[in-house]
Amino acid sequence: MTEETKITNAKQNRESHRIFISFVGFCKGVVMAVLRRWWSGFLAFLFPPETDKWLGALRIGIGLQLAVYTLFLRSDWHYLFASTGRGLVSRKLGEAITSFDSPLIPKLAWLVAAGGYVHISEDAVLSIAWACLLCTGLLLSVGLFSRVAAIAAWFLHLCAAESGGLFAYGADNFMTTGLFYLMLSPLPDRYSFDHWLLKADVGNPQLLGFWRRVLQVHMCFVYFIGGLAKCLGNGWWDGSNLWRSLTRPPFNLISPDILVRFEYALPILGISICLVELGYPIFIWIKKTRLFWLVCILCIHAAIGLAMGMYLFALVMIVLNLAAFGVGMSRNQSLTAELTAGRSEAQTPAFNQRESARPESPCRRNAA
Numbered sequence: 183m184t185e186e187t188k189i190t191n192a193k194q195n196r197e198s199h200r201i202f203i204s205f206v207g208f209c210k211g212v213v214m215a216v217l218r219r220w221w222s223g224f225l226a227f228l229f230p231p232e233t234d235k236w237l238g239a240l241r242i243g244i245g246l247q248l249a250v251y252t253l254f255l256r257s258d259w260h261y262l263f264a265s266t267g268r269g270l271v272s273r274k275l276g277e278a279i280t281s282f283d284s285p286l287i288p289k290l291a292w293l294v295a296a297g298g299y300v301h302i303s304e305d306a307v308l309s310i311a312w313a314c315l316l317c318t319g320l321l322l323s324v325g326l327f328s329r330v331a332a333i334a335a336w337f338l339h340l341c342a343a344e345s346g347g348l349f350a351y352g353a354d355n356f357m358t359t360g361l362f363y364l365m366l367s368p369l370p371d372r373y374s375f376d377h378w379l380l381k382a383d384v385g386n387p388q389l390l391g392f393w394r395r396v397l398q399v400h401m402c403f404v405y406f407i408g409g410l411a412k413c414l415g416n417g418w419w420d421g422s423n424l425w426r427s428l429t430r431p432p433f434n435l436i437s438p439d440i441l442v443r444f445e446y447a448l449p450i451l452g453i454s455i456c457l458v459e460l461g462y463p464i465f466i467w468i469k470k471t472r473l474f475w476l477v478c479i480l481c482i483h484a485a486i487g488l489a490m491g492m493y494l495f496a497l498v499m500i501v502l503n504l505a506a507f508g509v510g511m512s513r514n515q516s517l518t519a520e521l522t523a524g525r526s527e528a529q530t531p532a533f534n535q536r537e538s539a540r541p542e543s544p545c546r547r548n549a550a
Contacts, residue, residue, distance in 0.1 A: 228392055229392050229395075230388075230395065231387035232387055232391035232510070233387070233390070234368075234373075234390055236390075236505045236506070236509045237364075237367055237368070237369070237371045237385070237390060237505075238371040238373040238509075239504055239505045239509040240360065240363070240364055240367070240397075240502075240505035241322055241323075241325060241332075241364060241369070242323055242373075243360075243498075243501030243504070243505065244357070244360045244498075244501060245320065245322030245323035246323050247357060247497050247501060248315065248318065248319030248322065248339065248357065248361075249316060249323060250497070251319070251339075251353075251357065251494055252312060252316040254494070255312075256312070259308060259312050260305060260309075262346050263308055263342070264305075264308070273290060273345050273346070276344070276346055276349075277289045277290075277291050277344070280344045280345070287344050288341045288344065289341055289345050290307075290342065292341065293307050293341065294308075311338055311342070314334065315335065317331075318332075318334045318338065322335060322364070324374070324375050325370055325373065326376060327376065328369040328374055329365075329370070332364045332369060333365050336361035336364075339357060339358060343355070343357075343358055353492070353494040353495040353498055356495070356502060357498050360498060360501065360502055363396070367390070367393045368386060368389045368390055368393070370382050370384075394506065397502070397506045398507060401502060401503065401506045401507075402462060402463035402466065405460075405462035405479070406460065406462065406463045409456055410460060412452075412455065412456045412460075413456050413460060417452075418455065419453060419456075420449055420452070421445070421447075421450075421452045423452060424448045424451060424452050425441065425445075425448055428441055428490065433491060433492070436489055458479060461475070462475060466507055472507060476503060476507055480500055483499040483500050484500065
């Protein structure tokens with residue numbers, strides 16, 4: 183091989199290496215650009231700027247739900263949560279079952295034990311817990327001491343729900359879920375007494391958007407799993423599950439004669455419920471179908487409350503759906519204008535105070 187051939191081959195190798203390095207750099211740049219775009223889109227999805235309208239709706243709805251819940255249980259509170267020999271079912275049995283999941287789950291036994299150290303009887307502790315639960319619900323409804331009330335309400339309701347686990351059902355679980363999100367969300371909102379009286383600042387729009395997004399994704403998982411479980415059996419396809427639900431005491435508010443008369447509608451209703459729940463995670467995000475799907479799911483829960491007497495379950499599901507996808511999702515006013523108005527409202531008192539404290543300039547005195 184001649185010297186010229188060696189030089190030519192070396193040049194070709196260097197050129198090929200340079201082209202390869204350029205191609206790898208180009209591919210790396212394209213991949214990084216795509217990843218940055220996806221990451222930016224993911225962050226924009228997780229932290230969309232939101233107003234606090236949804237938080238106000240969640241706070242008021244969950245507060246009213248909690249107040250109604252405690253009032254409903256007023257006459258049976260001690261009967262449900264008393265210890266062995268004095269209640270319907272011993273509270274210790276429900277707490278023992280709960281302890282199998284985790285011994286760290288809050289229970290009413292913790293409060294009873296704490297009251298025993300200061301010589302407070304069990305009945306007195308249960309009465310105090312009931313009164314505190316009612317007060318936290320009322321405080322949340324009006325938005326006074328919202329953060330403290332939300333934390334106390336979540337803890338007390340979780341204690342009651344876990345201690346009465348044998349009597350708990352979906353309403354208790356979703357109430358705990360709603361209180362959990364309310365406890366972590368950036369309270370207070372602009373519709374609360376904390377904002378009006380204590381002049382507390384409104385939360386960050388991105389943080390408000392994050393917690394609403396988490397609630398939205400949670401609701402999508404709930405309905406998708408529920409709809410998928412319904413579709414796997416044949417009871418919802420032939421209407422037999424609806425028949426059993428509507429004729430089983432104490433949910434048999436509708437006369438069986440009426441159900442027999444309209445028995446052909448039960449399979450249609452069962453299939454419709456399956457489709458609405460299964461399609462919830464898809465069509466609730468589409469702007470053109472969001473209102474229709476939201477109305478359908480609200481009608482389902484309203485029908486459950488009216489036809490089966492499950493008023494608390496219907497109310498908490500309506501509140502969670504309205505907070506997640508109802509309030510503020512279809513806005514006539516631009517989001518930027520609302521956020522600006524909220525910030526201006528929160529900053530006006532502090533701005534006026536700074537302006538009044540600022541010394542008058544010579545130009546102002548001359549102008550005067």
